Amino acid sequence: MSEELIQIETPFAFNEENQREFDELIGRYPIKEAAMLPTLHLAQRQAGYITPAVMKYVAEQLEVTVMKVKDVVTFYPMFFEEPVGEYVIRVCHTLPCALRDCKVVLDHLKAKLDTDIASETNLAKGTTADGKFTLMKVECLASCDVAPVIMVNDDLYKNLTPEKVDELLAKLAS
Amino acid sequence: MIKKIEERRILYEHLDVPDINTFDVFRQYDGYTRFEKAIAEYQPDDIAKMVMDSGLKGRGGAGFSTGLKWSFVPKDIKPCYLCCNADESEPGTFSNRYVLEKNPHLLIEGILICCYAMGIETTYIYIRGEFTLGKKMLDAAIKEAYEKGYLGKDIRGTGLNVDIYSHPGAGAYICGEETGLIESLEGKRGQPRNKPPFPAVEGVFMKPTVVQNVETLCNLPFIVGNGVEWYTQMGPTYADTRSDPPTPDPNTGTKLYCISGDVNEPGVYELDLGLTCTELIEVAGGLRGEEVKAVIPGGSSAPILTHYELDTRLDFTSLTLAKSMLGSGGIIVMNETRNIVDCLLNIMKFYAHESCGQCTPCRWGTPWVRDIVQRIADGNGRKDTITRPKFGVAENGRWGDTGETEDIYEDLDLLESVANNIANVDTMTWNTICVFGIAVSWPAVSYLRKFRPEFEAAIREGKLVTLPVAEATVPPEENYAYQQRFIPKEFADL
Numbered sequence: 001m002s003e004e005l006i007q008i009e010t011p012f013a014f015n016e017e018n019q020r021e022f023d024e025l026i027g028r029y030p031i032k033e034a035a036m037l038p039t040l041h042l043a044q045r046q047a048g049y050i051t052p053a054v055m056k057y058v059a060e061q062l063e064v065t066v067m068k069v070k071d072v073v074t075f076y077p078m079f080f081e082e083p084v085g086e087y088v089i090r091v092c093h094t095l096p097c098a099l100r101d102c103k104v105v106l107d108h109l110k111a112k113l114d115t116d117i118a119s120e121t122n123l124a125k126g127t128t129a130d131g132k133f134t135l136m137k138v139e140c141l142a143s144c145d146v147a148p149v150i151m152v153n154d155d156l157y158k159n160l161t162p163e164k165v166d167e168l169l170a171k172l173a174s
Numbered sequence: 175m176i177k178k179i180e181e182r183r184i185l186y187e188h189l190d191v192p193d194i195n196t197f198d199v200f201r202q203y204d205g206y207t208r209f210e211k212a213i214a215e216y217q218p219d220d221i222a223k224m225v226m227d228s229g230l231k232g233r234g235g236a237g238f239s240t241g242l243k244w245s246f247v248p249k250d251i252k253p254c255y256l257c258c259n260a261d262e263s264e265p266g267t268f269s270n271r272y273v274l275e276k277n278p279h280l281l282i283e284g285i286l287i288c289c290y291a292m293g294i295e296t297t298y299i300y301i302r303g304e305f306t307l308g309k310k311m312l313d314a315a316i317k318e319a320y321e322k323g324y325l326g327k328d329i330r331g332t333g334l335n336v337d338i339y340s341h342p343g344a345g346a347y348i349c350g351e352e353t354g355l356i357e358s359l360e361g362k363r364g365q366p367r368n369k370p371p372f373p374a375v376e377g378v379f380m381k382p383t384v385v386q387n388v389e390t391l392c393n394l395p396f397i398v399g400n401g402v403e404w405y406t407q408m409g410p411t412y413a414d415t416r417s418d419p420p421t422p423d424p425n426t427g428t429k430l431y432c433i434s435g436d437v438n439e440p441g442v443y444e445l446d447l448g449l450t451c452t453e454l455i456e457v458a459g460g461l462r463g464e465e466v467k468a469v470i471p472g473g474s475s476a477p478i479l480t481h482y483e484l485d486t487r488l489d490f491t492s493l494t495l496a497k498s499m500l501g502s503g504g505i506i507v508m509n510e511t512r513n514i515v516d517c518l519l520n521i522m523k524f525y526a527h528e529s530c531g532q533c534t535p536c537r538w539g540t541p542w543v544r545d546i547v548q549r550i551a552d553g554n555g556r557k558d559t560i561t562r563p564k565f566g567v568a569e570n571g572r573w574g575d576t577g578e579t580e581d582i583y584e585d586l587d588l589l590e591s592v593a594n595n596i597a598n599v600d601t602m603t604w605n606t607i608c609v610f611g612i613a614v615s616w617p618a619v620s621y622l623r624k625f626r627p628e629f630e631a632a633i634r635e636g637k638l639v640t641l642p643v644a645e646a647t648v649p650p651e652e653n654y655a656y657q658q659r660f661i662p663k664e665f666a667d668l
Contacts, residue, residue, distance in 0.1 A: 028339045030379050036361030037344055041303070062361070075363040075530075076344030078303045090304075094265040095474055095520045096434040096506055139347065139524050140265040141304055144434035144504070145441040154306035 012053040018042050022061065032062045036072055040079055049080040077138070082123040085134035087172055090151040093137045096144035105148050108162040109135055112169060132173070179449060179457050182408065184428050185392045186444045189276050195311050197318045200279040206324055208399035209286045213332050221291035221398065228397045228405045229424025234259055234350075234387030235473070235501045236609075237490040244292060246374035247382045254382045256288055256297040257359065257373075258391060261343050261350040263302060264473035265524060266504025269430035269442045270388040274301065274308035278315035282338060284391035286324065287398055289336045292384060296337050300355050303344045312340050347528035351608050352385040353377075354530065365532040366608035387502075389430055409447035412491050425489040429503050435470075436462045436509040447489040451479065454488060455507060463509025465643045468625070470508075472501025474521045475613030477599075477620030478514075480647045498620075513640045514625040515632050518617065519547045525614045533606040536614070539596040543618050546589045555633030556584040583633055586622060593618035623653060 014022055021042060025035045039062065043054045050073050059066040073079045091106050110117065118126025118136040126135045143149045146158035150165075157168060183189075193199045200206075212221055226241025247254060258281070262270040273281055285297050301309050316338050319325040327335050341359055348354045349364035356378045358364035377383020397405050406426045413420040425447045431454060434440045439459030451469050455461055469479045471488060477498040479486060486496045493500045508517065522544040529540045549555055559579050568574040597604030597611035599619045604611040622629055628646045631639040640646075 028337075031360070033361040034359060034379070037303075037358065038342055041342055041344070064361075068362075071363060072361065076303075076346050078343075078345035093520075094524050095470075095517060096266055098517075098520050099435045099506070099508065099512070138304075138345070139527060140263060142262045142268045142271050142302070144266055144268050144432065144506070147434060147440075151304060156307070 010051070010053055012043070012047055012051065012057045014042070014057075015046060018046055026061075033064050033068075036062060036064075036069070037076070040069075040073065044079060049083050051081075077120060080123060083127075083131075084123055085127045086132050087152050088134045088136065090136055090138040090141070092139070092141040092143075092147070092149050092151075094140040096140070097147040097149065100147040102148035104162060105150065105160045105165060106137070108165050109150075112165065179445070179453050181444055181457070182428055182446055183444045184396055185273070185280070185389065185430060186442065189272060194277050195275075195279070195315060197279065197315075197322050200277070204399070205279055206283055206286075208395035209283050209290075209324070210330070212287050212290055212398045213330070213334065216398070218291045218293060221287060224397055224402050225291070225394065227402045229411065229422075229426040230390065230393055230397065230405075231425070231490055232387060233389035233393075233429065233502070235264070235475075235499075237494075237500060240386065240390055243374060243386075244384065246372065247292060247384060248375065249293075251382050252293070253296060254292060254294050254384070255378050256285065256292070256294045257352075257355060257378060257383055257385045258285060258297060258299040259350065259352065259355055259385055259387045260299055260301040260305070260308070261355060262305075262388075262502075263347040263350050264475065264502045264504055265521070266434055266470065266473045266506045267432050267502040268434075269432050269503065271305060271308055272442060273388055273392060274305060275311050278308075278312040279319070280392050280395065281312070281388055282315060282319050282325070284394040285338060286329075286336055287394040288384065288386065288391060290334060294384070295335045297339070298359055298378070299338065299340045300349070300359055301340050301342055303342050309340055309342060316340065346530070347524075348530040348608075348610060351610065354608065355385065356383065363530070365530045366610070368607055393427060410487070410489060423491050425491055429488075429500075431488065431503050431505055433458045433505045433507065435505075435507040436512070437507050438462050448487045448492070450487055451484040451505075454505060455484075458507075461507065461509060463511060465510040466507060467510050467512055467643050467646065468508045468514065468517075470504075470506040470617075472499045473504040474506070474524065475499075475616055476501050477616045478624060480624050481643055482647070482650050510643050511640065513638050514621055514628050514646065515547065515551050515638055518621045519544070519551050521617050522547050522614075525610075529610065529614075533611070535596045535605040536611050539592055539611075540614055542592050543589060543596075543614065546585055546592065547618075550585055550589075550629060550632050551638055553632070553636040553638075555586075555629075555636075556588075557633045558582045558584055581630070581634070583630055585633060586626070586629055590619055590622055593622075624648070 025038050029035055039058055043058055044050055047054050055066050055069045059069045093102050113128050113133050113135055115128050115135055116125045118134055141149050148160050150157050188194050188203045222244050230240045231237045232240055260270055325336055325338055343349050346364045349358040351366050352373055353367035354364040359378050373383040373385050409426045412423040414423040428444050429447050431443045437458040443457050466481050470476055471479055471493055490500050526540040526544040529536045531537045559581055562578050562580045564576050564578045566576045568576050593615035597615045599615050625647050628641050
């Protein structure tokens, strides 16, 4: 309980580099609110996930209510409201990947990482005990020609097999 | 004899040239010369007329005439915005990704031509949040174009001002819908708006807005560079006989067909519009498996085609007449080992997840449909057997009630009813704000009607049963889900 309170009260502010990027962003739109998504991406990159303090800060910067920021954060699956692992593994499981056995890849990842699949409301469920990986299913990643695919943070990995997954995990763990 | 079909690469011609993403290499391959030609030789209205005459149809999904869309934009309200839709999320579609990652300058050139024609000074490229590499390449290309004087103030001394900004999405499928995209661009939840007013009149920041797909904009440099005549000879032009005299219905140009699923060489193939499913599968290295069971012709929202319909031409008009759609050109092929109930379950999970939750029929209907299909797939599909009074020669050899029984598949009727109440596929009316509703009920109802034997078998047997191709579907003559397919005579031997 006390930990949660501390987390809420830890203030957030952009670091110098992000502040510069934010200043550039805000000039692109006739209204400040329009910079919402890029700003939240920026904040999430810095803070790891969107805490109440981040929402408050973003709201102040964009001159909107905190509720409006919360409204947006809850709508988009790419914004996390809970801590996630160092590597977020997104496994595509939509039809073209399903036709190319993405289930094998997913089951292999599950067994290998010894974790469940995160749901949008419970990211901790899919995070490994050491906090290194978060495993989640996502909808189509628009790479159906090289299915099955996964995304690890910003990188796409194609034509996966259990062997390739092993190689990848070994690389990430080192 | 089967004629060997070759790709006609126009948009993708220089895609694999090393470093084509840099300004200098792009310039070597005629980069920006089409834009220079446009500003030197044509007035803005000439460009708009060329686009209208070329018959270019929007490649994003709806297939609406680009020239016509531009003509709706009021000339006297400024500023006017261009939104480039790079939120490619339709399952089975992946052609924009390659343009953004490998040849972003082509998109910038297309945008410049559009901006010149429409008098637009600000463009937002709404790029999918997951396209991190694409965004990186695009941002680098935009920066380079600014440095070289092709973006910014007073471009090439013509007094033209154009700014391009990339705007990342955050993983919501519905932001690919044009008004959803606009809402999202304004920094809100990506919930589509009621139309009218259409974006052409009142779009982003309440100003007239042109929303175009990446592929549509990439066509513009080639229309300007090579002329309308060159462009219109690619792809069929049909005659729309609903009006008198018949109006031409152009399906001109090439299409970036994205083919995935059970083919040997999945990928993007750039071909003239109007080739058949069979030909496309041939181009993609042939089928992986013995027999084609089904083909999804235009991304997962498109109604499915069965093996009876493989001669359907993959263009906007023919597929509409076949009660399906070309959509974004994402073709998914399924072979004889696939279970259609299982495939539908996968797609319905997608839609249940991606419904934005704004309209009640969609918010509640999509999970409901998913749950019914899940129940059938789990083997718990509801069925009832009733005794139907039918008079005839009974068992005892005398005239009377034969005591015949009939199976009633409650869940299948329920599935069709719920799907049709989100959006009715027969009347083409929907109870939702946007066309997401029809994107749900189209697959649900078409899979069910065309592959009903497989659904019935799953309920009857209490588990998923994959029937042989011939038994899994019903011939077109016996099924109202099909419509007479339309192959115009003058193109029959193309």
